[in-house]
Amino acid sequence: MTAPLPPGVSAEAMAGTLEHFRRIVGAEWMFTGEKVESYHDPYPIANDDTRFKAHAAVAPSSVEQVQEIVKAANASGVPLWPVSRGKNFAYGGAAPVLSGSVVLDMSRMNRILEVNEKFGYALVEPGVSYFDLYDYIQSKGLKLWLDVPDPGWGSVMGNALDHGVGYTPYGDHFMMQCGLEAVLANGEVVRTGMGAMPGNNTWQLFKYGFGPYVDGIFSQSNFGIVTKMGIWLMPDPGGYRPYMITFEREEDIEQVVEIVRPLRLANVIQNAATIRSLVLDAAIFSTRSQYTSEKGPISASVARKIMDDQQIGMWNFCGALYGPPAITDALWTVIRDSFAKIPGAKFYFPEDRKRRPDTLIHRADTMRGIPKLTEFGFLNWAGGGGHIGFSPVSPTTGADAIKQYRMVSSRVREAGFDYSGLMAIGFRELHHVTVIVYDKTSAEERARLDKLFRQLVAEAAAEGYGEYRTHIAYMDAIAGTYRWNDNALMKMHQTIKDALDPKGILAPGKSGIWPKHLRGGGNA
């Protein structure tokens, strides 16, 4: 397939720009032709093969090279699609929204610039993965814990900027971000917060500095290219006790969430715990074919068989206690007594789990910040290996949880997929992440999934539920649901975009934000 060109850029202009990039980074770090394939979305949904395809990729090694690339792109109008490590696979990976963009692959900028044990923070470049930072901390014997999302190969910076979450008390990654450096579209480098003051030594200690707090405009956005970021790290808590509580019935989710809310608000539940569905947990270590050859969503009898075999419930609450035993024992008493009100609830510590491999044994690593790739096992559930996340946010109430669950699971099952999801517990809200596993080789299944996803977005919005993050194919659709007061927020985004990036060279279409010359739809 011929490499696509972005709108308004001729083949000659693109060739000249790529040659310019080549001189900046060296031929070895300029990727064209077959080498671009690794930047494609590994889980495509669209049946149109021309969509979401990069023209080329360029991998700089320094801030200075990023500045030069940006200036060259500004001169020619070639759009760039920056990625930290490009491992955001359920959301498009490294693939751009706008076909013909050149991926700006930041993975070579992978220095851990500082890890400060005394204050508990790290300053990292975009290419630093969770595996990298974990190994660094372990090799130095530092008394610090990471917070990791499920895939350990992702970028620490990229995940925070995309509002990713983990599972320790530091689970809201962007909340733990402190200070960043970004290259703007005109090539200028800015540092935010205290980093704007020469000689200051609190860049990673105090988030706000003086004046407007701007770090947020560099998250899920296309207003700049972040080249350094501070992230707070948790001190070794001096004790750790993971646990799992299983619940027998689908409808238990309502009472579970009602119990969770006050415990989380009071920090009795200390971490970003999760309530995981039967199929999600079962799929990590087994496949559907091991339990049934029936077509369509699994039956109640198959669900029962899985529960008995894997010692899990229809819902599985995975949490952890952090601190010395005197603290964790006291917290556990409250948690256990609270959930014991639900008939059929079962309580487990790792030593109670006999089956191997096992969900709690696996989650115990993740909830203490050990990076892994174990969770990718769920891709094998139905064969075919594709997955996408539908992630509406709702209040932490039982009524919202059961409503969310019924809305989404019924549509997912009507479309012929198994419901597989989790409710990630924030301080006051639930991220209801539904993972839809599909056969990426089946055009019919992809079309069915696309129709389902758009229906889910529309129905959620009609009930006031918005998604916190999405695949590149649905950024416009979801941005369109945040439309209060005649799309005032999007108009503000566009005003900022036009001011900071008037030629629209940075990530056109990211989060539904298009540069002026590409607005009006139909560009993706």
Added chain:
Amino acid sequence: MDRRHFVQAGMSSVLLPGAVISLSAAASSAIPAAQDYFFVDDRFAAGALQGGTISPSLAPIRVQADVTPVWTGLLAGGHIEAPLALRGVTTESFFFCLKTLLGRQVHDSQISRIGHDLHLWTIRTRNGMTT
């Protein structure tokens, strides 16, 4: 838990009883001259192995879906000097994760589906895994 203990824990949950070769042994003993490794997902491929459908020239390393112990305990240690020739009869996610982890090191790869849950695949790298 440090990496070493984590790897040991991971292996204990991944390697199956009666494994033809233990992953921990492979990691700690001399690396085979060819730098070949053959991975088998014992949950699905045992029958094919026993029936002779799959006849590996190498003793298989028995795994399940999770690539983490193989990566952290065997391949990413920085001590393999020759290019890798990896083969497997596993689930697709094992192949996908391994190929993604190897990244630009991948010289060529092939995969074909040989059953509902199983894929037969090869990956060759340009270089070894040294740090």
